[in-house]
Amino acid sequence: MFSALRKSLSSKPTYSDFQSNILAGLTVGVIALPLSMALAIASGVPPQHGLYTAIVAGIVIAISGGSKVNISGPTAAFVVVLLPIVHQFGIGGLLVSGFMAGIILILMGVGKLGKLIEIVPYPVVIGFTAGIGVVIATFQIKDFLGLDIEALDGDYLEKLSLIIHALPSVDWQELLIGGLTITTLLLWPRLHSKIPGHLVALLLGSVVAWLLSQMSQDFSVATIGSRFHYDTNGVTGNGIPPFLPAFDWPWNLAGADGKPIGISFELVKLLLPSAITIAILGALESLLCAVVADGMSGKKHNPNDELIGQGIGNLIAPLFGGIPATAAIARTTANIKAGGTLPLSSVVHGLFILASILALTPLLAYIPMASMAALLLVVAWNMSEAKHFIRTIKIGPRDDVIVLLLCFILTVLFDMTIAVAVGMGLAAMLFIRRSISLTNTTRVEKNHEAFREHGELPDNISAYDINGPLFFGSAQKALQVISQVTPDVRVIILDMSKVNLLDMSAIIAMESIKDSLEKQKIGLVINNLQPRMILKLRRAGIRYKPGRIQFSRTLTDGVSIAKQMLESTEAH
Structure with a gap:
């Protein structure tokens, strides 16, 4: 435990190391700020909970984990798991399940299960990540096109049917802002600018939406300020509350009925499958991220300590309104490229988001929901690993292609838990069959x-x-x-x-x-x-x-x- 911090301190970092890690932390903070809000919204909770996650989990996991460079926070992989929990149990149930997942992750680390990533077949990983990408992208169509849908309820096919039937209600204003944002996101990387493309895209979308609303009273698009409202300690407002994350037991928050969800053995029993899913997915995502980071940075992480750190972060984050967190490959990659070599960069990234809550909440309220949907569409595309998916289908052995497609279809139509369980089971059976043929x-x-x-x-x-x-x-x-x-x-x-x-x-x-x-x-x-x-x-x-x-x-x-x-x- 705390191996990354201990190694960092024993290496006697120089002033130059501190300087480069502070700059890297600020860079990642700029990237994580809108992403954390977007991923919270996609998970079915107000955007501030994503920010609280990046702050608390990002700092705690960096200090207590086993990787020097991992950046943790809300990730796209969790969206398809968390959204059903929110619908069934509310924000209170989500935070309780995250709290339970933290305990499970700690037990996994103590039980030396840090090599977990090595037993998950590549087709299973690509299959469920591609499936998650498709599900996330589908759910963003509503806000991207401004469709007249009260709520996306039901299973995937039912939601898809609602979207298709609502296509005639496309709002050209929402589509204009969403299209402008996604076009900027796709074209900006070609300029090879050091300024993050999604920051430019969201800023451009927000400014254009505001200018058009000032020029014409008929122009109006949904924004974070118009969509979300808060009532905290008698203070009400629109958008994101400009307060520090406050301590509260997760079971004191609202369930699906709007009343405090409470805590009971029956609730724990109902949430246990979700908590196990969150823990396993968090472990896989974090360890995979750490392996990628090792290859980029030349450093070596401690997988068991990383699991313990992830567990501690997910245990503490719900106490301050944070949703489940894991290491994020995109933010970790950006951290390494920006010069991050110590846990300090992740701590700075969390502090930057904390300062942004206190100083920028009035401005964040102007971000259009169509722009957030555009950002998530790009995130979903990047997550889908389309190139690897197609390549595996083209060159992979027949058994691996079957596992890939099965995991993909089950993730989209049902959920990731079933997909991974069936995929792992089928992969194991096919492996056994191949092994039998070798004897x-x-x-x-x-x-x-x-x-x-x-x-x-x-x-x-x-x-x-x-x-x-x-x-x-x-x-x-x-x-x-x-x-x-x-x-x-x-x-x-x-x-x-x-x-x-x-x-x-x-x-x-x-x-x-x-x-x-x-x-x-x-x-x-x-x-x-x-x-x-x-x-x-x-x-x-x-x-x-x-x-x-x-x-x-x-x-x-x-x-x-x-x-x-x-x-x-x-x-x-």
Whole structure:
């Protein structure tokens, strides 16, 4: 825990290091300010909760985590998970589930699950991220076009149907501002300017919308100020409250019915699946981000400490109105490119957003909702990894393409939890099938070079080569081959030189082979099995028995032992 901070302090940073990290933090703060608001809105909560997340989680995770350069806050990956929670349980339920996810993340870090990212197949990751991108983009069409829809309720297909039926109600004013914003977002990078494109786009969209509203009373678009209202400690207003994040227990906030949601075992039980999903997604996103950051910065993160840091951040953020957070790849990349090398840059980024709340809230209220929707459309496109998605379909093995498409479709039509669970399950089954095909059990020819010392193998001795891991799938395959012995065979040699795995199913299969051969009074020679696996067989009762079960170190020795067993049998 706190490994990134400890490493940073032990490296004795110079004044130049502090200066570059402060500048990097300010740069990322400029990027994170509008993104945090947009992602909060997309998650179904007022924009200030996204800002509170960037402030609290961004600072806490940087100090307590395992990566020096990760920038944490609200991310697009969470949108499809958080939106249903808000609809069903309100902001109070969302913060309680985030609080629970923080506990789960800490337990994952303590349990040394930091290598979690390595067991998730690439098609599963690309499949659900592309699906999330499609869902986010779909939900932004309403504000981008200014469609006359009271609420986007129901599943994805129902929401899509509402959008399609509402297309005739397109508001040209909203479309004008949204189109101007997205055009700027797409064209600005070509200028290679150091000024973030989304900042220019939002500023341009806001200024143009304000000027047009001043020039014509008929021109009006929805803004953060007109869409969101606050009532805090008797102070009411529009837009974002110009106050510091205040401490409050998450269960004191409103549920879906507008009343404090409270805390109970029943609520915890209902929110647990969502909390687990948030924790797993947060872990994957953060560890993936840390791996990318390591490649860019040349530094090394501590995955278990990063999980603990993410857990602490998600445990504390809900106490100050913050929604679930994770490391953000885009903001982390911007941090590294701007010269960030220490957790200080993330702390500065959080402090910048804090100062912006106190100083800029009147101006932030003028940002059009169509501009925020345009920003999220670009975020969704970048998140969809369209190039990687198409490339995997073109060149990927058929099994991986199936997993990719299944995860994508399930994420869009249902939710990410089902998609990842089914995708992981299917990927595991396909991997097992491929692994089974790698294990072969073949009969060794009688004129094999290992038998030259003894001449051709007698007809009543059969040798089988087991090549590959023996586990619950391949063990039965091996059992079927070995069980098909001819009546004249009296001794069987199993060459297990290339067996590198023996699980319980394989041990049971070996027991079946032993029992079957004993009933037929056929001797068994096990050749060159690794000592640790011989120990497993001994524990299961498959041990040395003169004339029945014996072990050899080489195939040549195995033939000698088999002949001795054969002579002993014939003598009796």
